[in-house]
Amino acid sequence: MTVKEFVTNYNKTKNIEKHITKTYLPYAEKIALCNMILKNTCYKKVSEDRKIFKINTPSRQMLFLLSIIDQYTDIDINWKNSLSDFDELSETKLLGEIIKAVPESEITQFSSLLDMCLDDLMTNTRDLMSWIESKGESLGMALDAILEVVMNSEELKPIIDSLGIGEILSRED
Numbered sequence: 001m002t003v004k005e006f007v008t009n010y011n012k013t014k015n016i017e018k019h020i021t022k023t024y025l026p027y028a029e030k031i032a033l034c035n036m037i038l039k040n041t042c043y044k045k046v047s048e049d050r051k052i053f054k055i056n057t058p059s060r061q062m063l064f065l066l067s068i069i070d071q072y073t074d075i076d077i078n079w080k081n082s083l084s085d086f087d088e089l090s091e092t093k094l095l096g097e098i099i100k101a102v103p104e105s106e107i108t109q110f111s112s113l114l115d116m117c118l119d120d121l122m123t124n125t126r127d128l129m130s131w132i133e134s135k136g137e138s139l140g141m142a143l144d145a146i147l148e149v150v151m152n153s154e155e156l157k158p159i160i161d162s163l164g165i166g167e168i169l170s171r172e173d
Contacts (some may be wrong), residue, residue, distance in 0.1 A: 006019065016094070021073055034113050038114075042121060065086070
């Protein structure tokens, strides 16, 4: 049911509990949803093939709450118009009521996982040491590829032999 249908139904029945369809969401699904939320709220598209890192915390909170509603209830969130759904639920004060009806342990775990996924994202992509390590790894892979081409090149073999470095370059670590 849409948000509008839910609001209309709630105004007649005053019953939120009957709309709760799940009391547990598998751990892997929670992590996948957290990563999707972060993908949509930590990057800004600046062109068709380029994005920049830019955190949007209010959108992250909105998507978190709407994801809970989408996953634990029979209410279908219109993701193309999610702000409108969020506003309607907030204005009618039903957003908080729905969240209260979902098991608290699920909200707590989902929220903790979202924080952990954000911490991982920051550590793995924004931390200076991770950046240096990834650049060092990339450089090492490039040099290994170049060395392999050089060592297998028939044209360069006489030069390598004349310098006496063939044995050094062909040693394995």
